[in-house]
Amino acid sequence: MKQPMLNIKNIETYYDRILALKGISLSIENGSVTAVLGNNGAGKTTILQTVIGLLDDQPEKGSIFFQGRDITGKETVDIVKMGIGYVPEGREVFQELSVLENLMAGGYMHNSASAKETIEKVYRYFPVLKERQKQMAGTLSGGEQQMLAISRALMNRPQLLFLDEPSLGLSPLLVDQLFDIIHQIAKDGLTVLLVEQNANKALAIADYGYILENGRFVASGTVEQLKRDEDVQEFYLGIKAEESVRATQRYKRKRRWN
Amino acid sequence: MIGQLIMTGIVAGSIYALVALAMSLTYKSSEVANFAQGEMAMFSTYVAFVMLATYQLPFWVAFGGSLLFAFLLGLFLHLAIIRRAKDPNVLNLLIITLGFQVFLYGLAGWKWGSEQRVLKIPVSQTETVEFAGLIISQLNLATILVAILLMISVYILLRFTKLGLAIKATQQNETAAKINGIPTRRIVAITFGISSVIGAVAGILMAPITTLDPNMMIEPLLKGFAAAVLGGFNSLAGVVCGAFILGIVESLFGFYISTEFKSIVAFLIIVIVLYFKPSGLFGTHYTRKV
Ligand SMILES: Nc1ncnc2c1ncn2[C@@H]1O[C@H](COP(=O)(O)OP(=O)(O)OP(=O)(O)O)[C@@H](O)[C@H]1O
Ligand SMILES: [Mg+2]
Numbered sequence: 001m002k003q004p005m006l007n008i009k010n011i012e013t014y015y016d017r018i019l020a021l022k023g024i025s026l027s028i029e030n031g032s033v034t035a036v037l038g039n040n041g042a043g044k045t046t047i048l049q050t051v052i053g054l055l056d057d058q059p060e061k062g063s064i065f066f067q068g069r070d071i072t073g074k075e076t077v078d079i080v081k082m083g084i085g086y087v088p089e090g091r092e093v094f095q096e097l098s099v100l101e102n103l104m105a106g107g108y109m110h111n112s113a114s115a116k117e118t119i120e121k122v123y124r125y126f127p128v129l130k131e132r133q134k135q136m137a138g139t140l141s142g143g144e145q146q147m148l149a150i151s152r153a154l155m156n157r158p159q160l161l162f163l164d165e166p167s168l169g170l171s172p173l174l175v176d177q178l179f180d181i182i183h184q185i186a187k188d189g190l191t192v193l194l195v196e197q198n199a200n201k202a203l204a205i206a207d208y209g210y211i212l213e214n215g216r217f218v219a220s221g222t223v224e225q226l227k228r229d230e231d232v233q234e235f236y237l238g239i240k241a242e243e244s245v246r247a248t249q250r251y252k253r254k255r256r257w258n
Numbered sequence: 259m260i261g262q263l264i265m266t267g268i269v270a271g272s273i274y275a276l277v278a279l280a281m282s283l284t285y286k287s288s289e290v291a292n293f294a295q296g297e298m299a300m301f302s303t304y305v306a307f308v309m310l311a312t313y314q315l316p317f318w319v320a321f322g323g324s325l326l327f328a329f330l331l332g333l334f335l336h337l338a339i340i341r342r343a344k345d346p347n348v349l350n351l352l353i354i355t356l357g358f359q360v361f362l363y364g365l366a367g368w369k370w371g372s373e374q375r376v377l378k379i380p381v382s383q384t385e386t387v388e389f390a391g392l393i394i395s396q397l398n399l400a401t402i403l404v405a406i407l408l409m410i411s412v413y414i415l416l417r418f419t420k421l422g423l424a425i426k427a428t429q430q431n432e433t434a435a436k437i438n439g440i441p442t443r444r445i446v447a448i449t450f451g452i453s454s455v456i457g458a459v460a461g462i463l464m465a466p467i468t469t470l471d472p473n474m475m476i477e478p479l480l481k482g483f484a485a486a487v488l489g490g491f492n493s494l495a496g497v498v499c500g501a502f503i504l505g506i507v508e509s510l511f512g513f514y515i516s517t518e519f520k521s522i523v524a525f526l527i528i529v530i531v532l533y534f535k536p537s538g539l540f541g542t543h544y545t546r547k548v
Contacts, residue, residue, distance in 0.1 A: 052437060080439040092434040094427050104420075105427040109439040112420065156439055 003068050005030045005160055005191045006051070011062030013043075013050045020046045021059070022215040028160070028208075033183075033192040035202040035223075038212035044195040045089050047212075048162045052086050053079050066160070081109060085158030089165050089195075091149040095138030099129055102137050102148055106155030115155060122151040125181050143174045150182075160191045167198045179205055203227060261392050263509045269398045270481075271505025272405035273467075276460035277475075277482025278489065278497040279412060280453040285491050286429040287449040290351035294335065294359040296479030298454050299461035300472060301362050302328035304370055306462055307377050307470055317380050324462065325455050332454030336447040366472040374469035383466060401463045408459055409498060415452075416494070425449055477521070481508075484524035487531050490538025499540060 006028040013021040020043050028034050038044050050059050053076040063072045071079050080086070094102050103122065107115030123130040126147040132140065137148055146166055153161060166182065167175045175198065183205040186192045196202035203209055209226045211219040219229060277295065284292045306324035309315045315323070335358060343350055381396045389399070416422035427435040428445045435442050460482075461475060468474055481504060489500025504524060512520040531538060 054433065054436070076436045077439055077441050080437060086437040088434065088437065092431055094430045094434060096430055097423075097426060101423060101426075105423055105435070105440065106438045108420070108424060108427075152438060 007065040009063045011059035013058045014060050032207040033186045035194045035206035035209045037199045042212040043215040083159040085153035085161045087149045087153045087163045091145045093137040093145050093148050100133045106152035122154050143170050163194045265392050267506030267509030271502035272402050273460050274481045274485045275498045275501035278486040278501045280456040282486050282497045284453045287446045292355045294355045295457050296475030297359045297362040299457035300475040302458035303461035303465050328454040328458035329451040332451035333447050336450040374471045377465040377470045379466050481524050484528045487528050490540045493540045496540025
């Protein structure tokens with residue numbers, strides 16, 4: 001079997017004494033787009049932050065392999081250097097730096113000639129950023145900041161890209177455009193782990209999906225499998241089932257089983 | 259006369275500006291005002307003194323050696339002391355820097371005593387130059403020029419170099435800097451080193467104006483702090499302007515109102531600013547994300 005790009009084995013993450021991830025396993029195939037869906041507080045961001053090493057001394061249990069190498073508990077900077085890009089929830093651009101400076105900061109680990117080359121490539125995905133090179137990032141619109149955050153992460157030329165709720169707070173039209181570009185970036189060869197509440201949009205561009213509830217995966221599979229799953233249809237894709245009360249009960253029962 | 263007074267104010271302002279710049283740089287990186295900044299500068303100045311007086315080294319060697327020492331002292335403060343603190347809050351960090359200040363002060367007093375020494379520098383304090391109808395001593399002119407040169411260097415560093423970009427990125431959003439591969443802890447340590455060097459230059463400029471003794475930086479530190487508050491701690495250009503304003507206001511106050519109460523100006527300014535515009539004259543009010 002081919003070695004997965006990322007292999008998360010049974011991790012447990014705590015915030016103080018609260019168990020936020022209760023044994024998560026996830027494997028990402030090379031060149032695929034994997035979506036993790038879940039409601040507020042399910043633990044989506046926590047998964048990404050655990051993998052990238054932002055949570056001190058976490059995960060408490062389990063292990064994480066990137067391209068076959070153990071990265072459990074490593075420093076963020078070293079993990080990023082190995083080839084993981086991270087677009088955090090809420091964009092987190094450098095507000096008081098210009099668009100260009102944000103991108104150069106993203107290319108920190110490369111020399112400036114090669115960073116400038118990458119910038120040109122990134123501008124091809126997001127031409128609006130080129131027009132706004134000199135503008136302070138804090139004055140960009142939400143959508144432009146999201147584009148900048150993605151571009152900044154691409155500056156390191158990662159093999160794997162984490163996207164944490166890119167659709168957050170954007171108009172439906174902009175979400176469509178943004179997801180088209182993310183889809184294109186993936187088609188150009190980047191492996192993507194996409195965390196979303198917008199299940200419809202995420203599953204439209206994903207190959208695999210995982211459903212996260214309360215720090216546990218309650219369903220997973222190819223997108224086709226998930227789309228056929230009645231519970232996923234009702235609770236994540238908003239497709240109405242006829243007997244919704246009974247469905248809820250059935251669903252709750254099923255969740256306890258997992 | 260007023261021109262001469264303003265000139266005196268600019269000389270003092272240059273020193274305040276360097277101290278304020280040093281404090282503001284580390285403040286932006288660590289969210290803590292480093293109250294050991296003055297004593298670190300004083301100690302570095304003594305290092306220059308020892309190299310000059312005891313080892314009879316040429317001035318420029320002593321100057322360079324002192325700055326190198328200052329840089330290492332800054333790294334040491336961050337790597338060995340501040341970073342060791344477990345989950346520190348701002349108050350803890352403040353107390354740590356106060357502790358370091360007391361330590362350096364005590365060490366200097368023990369090693370060199372409280373007697374006042376003379377730091378010999380290659381510019382004259384008595385010879386003057388005339389400049390636009392104003393008379394200014396060589397020393398004062400050198401003070402202004404060196405300070406301005408250093409400020410320009412800091413500007414170039416932050417504006418045009420990769421290290422400067424990393425420093426600014428880390429100051430604005432440390433987590434975001436990390437996930438872009440910027441080694442934030444190293445960058446913050448280097449920022450402490452740079453601040454310490456800026457402070458040391460202020461100390462070396464200050465020593466011939468007053469004298470070299472363990473108390474020499476106490477007043478400049480407080481003035482620099484006042485200048486930083488006046489200008490707005492978050493804006494480097496702001497703190498420099500604040501420093502020159504403070505220097506000039508002090509000089510005019512000393513001549514027209516009262517020499518004895520000259521020192522009170524700085525504290526009046528702190529109180530007034532904290533009352534009416536806590537972010538300072540030029541400070542922007544953005545909240546830093548950690
Ligand atoms: N710093 C923290 N300290 C304590 N608990 C936390 C912390 N961060 C998150 N949690 C808790 O961990 C759980 C998972 O949070 P997480 O942010 O991963 O959810 P999420 O799925 O990303 O939600 P959202 O869609 O709202 O971003 C939540 O119950 C949250 O309250
Ligand atoms: Mg989240």
